[in-house]
Amino acid sequence: MNWIIWLIPAFPLIGFLLNALVVRRERAAGILASVMVGLSFAATIAAMVVLEGAPSEAKRLTWTLWEWIRIADFRVAFGLLFDPLTAVMALLITGVGGLIHIYSIGYMHGDVRPVRFFAFMNLFVFAMLMLVMADNLLLLFLGWEGVGLCSFLLIGHYFDRRSVPPGINPSEAAVKAFVVNRVGDVAMLAALFAIFTNFGTLSFYDNPQLGISGYLDQAIVVAGEMVDLGAFGQLPLITGITLLMLVAVTGKSAQFPLYTWLPDAMAGPTPVSALIHAATMVTSGVYLIVRNHTLFDQPASAAPWVLVIGVMTAFIGATAAVAQLDIKRVLAYSTVSQLGYMVAAVGMGAYVAGMYHLLTHGLFKALLFLAAGSVIHGIGNYQDMRRMGGLRNALPTTFRLYFIGALALSGIFPFAGFWSKDEIIAHAWFDARSPLAAIMLILTSAVTAFYMGRQIGMVFFGRPRDQAIHGHESGVAMRWTMVTLAVGAVIGGLINLPGLHWLNSYLRPVLQEPEVIYTVGMGILATITTLLSAGAGYLGWKTYACDLEPRIRVGKEDPLFRYLGDLWRGMEIGWGLDWLYQRVFVRPYRAASVFLSDVVDREAIDQVLVDGTARGLVRLAHGLRALQNGYIRTYALMFLFGVILVVAFFALRG
């Protein structure tokens, strides 16, 4: 029955191929794509049932279709793996993915290229499933770059437009996302090379069909290996490999300092933002670390750096989200920040907590994006929050759903985000004994609540600021899918509720993590965090819905700009990394390219070295007076020279 796991990615692939090659009508494309993801979800459930029958010491299903690459001792399988960790990821991808596909049928109605959209959405689901189901790192990398490609294609959905709100060029944003991701991907490849060179395999676990051994169980074997860095001394091999993986994670999961592509990725249609840039693709970095946890568990690993990057990103992302004026950009920076939580969690070795937050975040952030899409759709494609205001009357259902999502994201008791975020903070304070990280994360949680309060206040409360806008509620399909996600955002915490530990028990065959023992201290910490968040959320709402509401005007600065000035500006531009990269990388790269092309290549190498040598030879020919002007004569000379040498050699031979 193990072959059943291939059905999971096969359905979306079929959907992609049919939509790409056969289907021409919008409605057929949407229904086909949704049905295929639905079938994939069903196949995932079926595979989970089969998985229950696997022995507990090796709880995984594997199936290899063919040997992908074989060159002497380098062997890689084209094979899939289905274990509890993969199962929860696949459930999220196909479950939330399926809902977003159904939502898109309504949202993309009347779009210029709906068939293309659904084809690439299916291709994305396929690539993402390959990423989480691959039984080796190279096939994982196929999914890893595949999702990057789909992200590129879907960010560039409106490739023929010069600008989409808030002033992003879609094709430029698409290329930027691909290239920034590639920087991370290159680090990933380097990690692969290092792993194969030292372990002799790229397989996660033993592959019985091809007889390839796995590397994850051998982490301890290379614990003492050192890499010689020349003048920089020595580096433990494990540190090197895990550092490279961390760089890969910063690219794909939009962590500091490579998160700059994610806010611009909002140029894609809103369902794309919900599926790819919130719920699934950007979490693949977290999955990568959890999958390779035996490497990160080594004392010499780069795990402390993972924690630092995660905490920094959480805080930076949250502060940047405060100062955004575009409804989707707030959520984009919020995603950056929440991914920071997950990365921080896995950096502390709290893998279950990281996965827990990954799953609940997938639900409530998808809900928020879809609800934001419902707002944008309902008011005629405006995204600037200064134009909105008072929309709770025009869009009552969307308002309630958005509010649920905001409460879950802000970590308010008893919504899903409260449980998962609290587990990370508690882990930082009590188990990892890193009070600084815990305090930063609590602070970030308060900032999160503040920006969500601000957003709710600006969008749904206050007076309608643009008389041209007349909101209307979205259709049934869109509302129904949002309600489903909202149920998840309310009760999603159940999956690993203290005392139940369902997720922990389910993932135990992979992660072997002990259950968290809950103490009074944790309860106190959780109470403080949630009270702080509730207060910050109220403050954000009050400021933007009541106190400073009259100062919000279309085209004018945010009211808080008056008080914070440059600090506000810094937050608004995402702490200026784009600005910095533009000056440090992009422009010098362009200038150097021109210099290399026009000066070095054309003049130094081609004119001076090559043509100069040729002219020298021609002059030699002149000097000999044996031949006349012109290139052809030179070759004749050289040929003659060669012939003389041949004859000379034969003469010498005798």
Place this chain on the structure above:
Amino acid sequence: MNVAPLLSFMIWLPALGALVVLALPRERVAAQRIVSMSAALLALAAALGVVFFFDPARAGFQLVESIAWIPSWGISYTVSVDGISLWLVVLTAFLTPVALAASWGTVERQERTFHALVLLLASGLFGVFTAQDMLLFYVFFEFTLVPTALLIGIWGGAERRYAAIKFFAYTFTGSVFLLLGIIGLYLLHGQATGVYTFDIATILASLQLGTLQLDPAAERLMFGLFFIGFAVKTPIWPFHTWMTTAHAAAPSSGAIDIVGLLIKIGAYGLIRYTIQLFPATAAWAAPAISVLAVIGILYAAWIAYQQTDMKRLLAYASVSHLGLIVLGMFALNPQGIAGSVAHMVNSALTTGALFLVVGMLVARRGSRELKSYGGLWKSTPVLGSLTLILVLGSIGLPGLNGFVSEFAVLQGAWRSPGLGWRYALPALLGAVLAAVYLLHMYRMAFLGDAPPELAQAPDVRPRELALLVIMATPVVLFGLYPNLLFGPMQQSATQIAGGTLQYLASR
């Protein structure tokens, strides 16, 4: 196991076709096309026959056909294939009909001569890849220069005469060193063993058995002569400028780019002669050559980004790929060498197909300047999608062909005791730069808004669609099932790498 002189059929059929084409009346274009295409397709069939009879479990030369030529000097007409040359032969056989079809309707004058020259070039290339006699190899190697230079010089663009002369002069200069190397080795072998022969298999056997022992200085001299000859031809940085000039001046249809310039006879020579014959010196020189290779990868990729002429951009992309090819072979392990040969095939496929795309764009707009294009994906979605597959294949997206060979090359370099991560890591940056320059090109041509002249541009015509699908099929196939490529070269790559192991182990 010699069923029929398949290899000789394959080598001489196109030349025969060329003679027939030239004999046809000038105005009977259709007949010329039929004859030339038939010759090319028969050669392709012969090449597939070679694949069929090739035994992948054996390492050495197979399907040997030998006729004494000048016995007193030890020169013979000996042709054969091994795992290294097999796919390059098939690649040549595959691209020749594509090149002929690409020229239909785009070559205005003297179509007859054009077809004849393409066929003669194919014969020359087959000869290069199959010659087992060094002098025969040299003859074929030099012979390919003539049709290529004529094709550029007669049908090229603005700078065609300069480019043709430069191409000829430059690579011919390299050949002088090559000839010296061949004769030198011939004499050294004759003096040591008493057997004067140009047969590589015999010389190789003598080297391996120890009956021919070169002292390090002589071996390095021989290595150097062969290396210079092939380095210019490959080209290895900084000998690459003839190549970018030639691509820029070649006819816009892309026919010459894909057969005359992209097929890697220089790189093939580097493996066959410098590495296989002189493993110890190759291992000694590997770090220095690899530095040039890595510089070439990054330098050419960097320059490619600012090119406004699409053919020039692709020419630099090709130079960058060649850096990777050279790096792979000088990793001197099976992964590196097999990856290197596979990358020769893959790079010729993707870059070649992109040259054809440029030809199709020029047919629609009459310009090779990137800035005259834009938004083509909207008016020509099929062309846009197929081009995207080729672009992604070229920048190494997993699942397509470029990735597999790039990965094998870099994995080989990383684990090679002579090179290691210090070489592989900077080379890896080339993967970022490749995404930068090719996506830049794709974005400028196919995304954004369309200039009014292109708003109604017609999508692919049947001939264009067929060409691109034929080129894109192996791009996907080799990406998902690369063992098709790696399988037959397994033994040969391992054997060649084995020659250097002894030296590397002693260090």
